[in-house]
Amino acid sequence: MALLQLSEPGESPDPHQQRLAVGIDLGTTNSLVATIRHAVPECLAGDGCGIILPSVVRYQKDGSTIVGQAALAAQTIDPRNTIASVKRLMGRGLADADAGMRGRYDLVDTGDMVRINTVAGQRTPVEVSSEILRVLRERAEASLGDELVGAVITVPAYFDDAQRQATKDAARLAGLNVLRLLNEPTAAAIAYGLDEGAEGIYAVYDLGGGTFDFSILRLSRGVFEVMATSGDSSLGGDDFDEALAAWLHKKASGVDLDCSKSRALLVEARRVKEALTLSAECVARVPVAADGIKDVTITLGEFHELTQALVERTLQPVRKALRDAALKVADIQAVVLVGGATRMPHVRSAVAKMFGREPYTDIDPDKVVAIGAAIQANVLAGNRRPGEDWLLLDVIPLSLGLEMMGGLTEKIIPRNSTIPVSKAQDFTTYKDGQSAMAIHVVQGERELVQDCRSLARFELRGIPPMPAGGARIRVTFQVDADGLLSVSAREQTTGVESHVTVKPSYGLSDDEITGMLKAGFEHAAEDMQARALREQQVEAERLIEAARQALIEDAGLLSSNEQAGIEAAIKRLGELNLGNDHLAIKAGIDALSASTGELAARRMDKAIRQALTGNRIDALPL
């Protein structure tokens, strides 16, 4: 990477000062945070509890929250306000929310993102998730002794755009700088591949509490290349619990239970399910009406029989991914199992049978995703060590497209395209004088729009009057390295433009996030202000220095206007930096960054061109 040493003076990472970054596995059931300390990945433990934080949030009347083990324990006494498995609601409207979740909580239909009624008021799944992330951020900061530069948050590979966007919003709301959203099976592959120095084609079968992912990766000479991914973002251990709970309930009484008892039943079902992994038989203590408990004995065979269909459901995506990657079972060198639900013997044997070999379970399936995320976070934060030269090439899990006339889907970017990826397609008007065009962005594989997930709708307005078929409207899809989509539309002959980042229908708007963050900061202590001031001053100095340097080195890339603009911004920030208003300094920093942004982009582009030219000469056979 010597060719791309773009570091401005004072910004090159000091080798003795590692920039603190973490990886977070935000699970349906369990969440973890990990980091790299002294070159070793490590999951961080909380104060007085282990490394695993149960993904459960309990809301209280005064608006405060309890997160983790204590909330998990409160499930049966306060079931409505104690939210578990919130990940199953991320990026969902009420209509497509999981049935189990609908029964357990008081969900509110708001037209777009579903909300949950609690004693503390309505909460979005994004807010609930952010509570979990906040606890993990605080845990990391306490344990590492400083603020974080950023975090890599993992998401199920099969998460669609709305679910990814919701996750990113939750992280921002928790005060985290998101370095990257990373697919969970890919994270596992990184942890695994770097640990074992593996080469070849690997499959990752990840059955967690709420989601199922299956990814096929090729590992070769330091490149992790995802060949295909598929899954089911609402299939996991939770479904086994529900199936077992229904069975136990029928055996015991079949009489309707109140809210708290049915939650107790679910908790018991999970206990029994996990116990059956170790023993061939188990006595379930099944709650029945009033204060009763009825003992029901269940054998491993019975459990397998009643959940075999769920195991079968995981094999369909497995076949699909193999087909998409144009591979046969025999081409897969090894299958790695990830996720707590893969501890179940019938899951293991189904995988073993499908692939004709025993799957790998060497790395702790609870930790492997967080560790992979931490390794990635460390590198993204700029702590790449000499020789640490691996690269990750991931894909989008579901095709992205547009609604066409007659409610048909037109695929623009097919699933399993390597990201970042962009595609443009031209459309035209179908009526004389048509002045607007509605653009409906969808995700999924089905022919009919109604069977796909609607991501966003927007309208290109102001098309000048032209006969039908006269306009050239170019719609461009860009998917970034997080797998997040933005869409723009532009009338080619007149340049009328419209742009959306695909988020409004299921995420939070930027304003909402800023508002929520502000509300949080208002309660912050004074010393935080002092710290913020110090930080902004240092940042301002660094930026001024870098901008001056750039003006000297790259004056040729700038018009005299641009040069004058940057000089003015430097002067203004210099003045602000003498004062002690950290918000004003921040504004000055933003202004200078904005005025140098174009220069930075051109410098970068120039540097890349030079680097690639050097590269080409090396690569050409002589």
Place this chain on the structure above:
Amino acid sequence: MQEYFSLFGLPERFAIDPAQLEVAYRNVQAQVHPDRFAHRPEAERRVAMQWATLANEAFRTLKNPLARARYLLSRRGVEIDAERNNGMSHAFLMQQMEWRESVEEAADDAEALQRLERDLARDERVMLDDVKHAIDEEVDLVQASELVRRLMFMEKLRREIDEALALLEN
């Protein structure tokens, strides 16, 4: 717009060494991928994303022989319209119909479908060889585009067979 072959330092020809293409692609991604710039200012991250996007598109295009042929033809001013099939020989149009019928007949016979797929793939290989000849040696762009148009049809048919097979599998 950056030209694809030169991005990878390869000669602009249909005949390509897939291993060399792959190495070149990885080299480029290693330099431009956004993961290398995640800690850098927004402007640099944006430029990195654009380059990485371009590298992915270039690789996808050059890796696939049919896409590569279309790209080479479009560089030479020959755009191929997928929708029209005028100018196709009568014999090929007849053949198309026969293939379609065979696929429909075999719709629930996995073995027959696989056999059809193998036959198609074999024919495609032969035709791609002709494409190589027409573009790299003879420079007969008319013939090349006729072949490409047939190949596009055959690729579409093969996708349909794949879908039928997928349905059978589940």
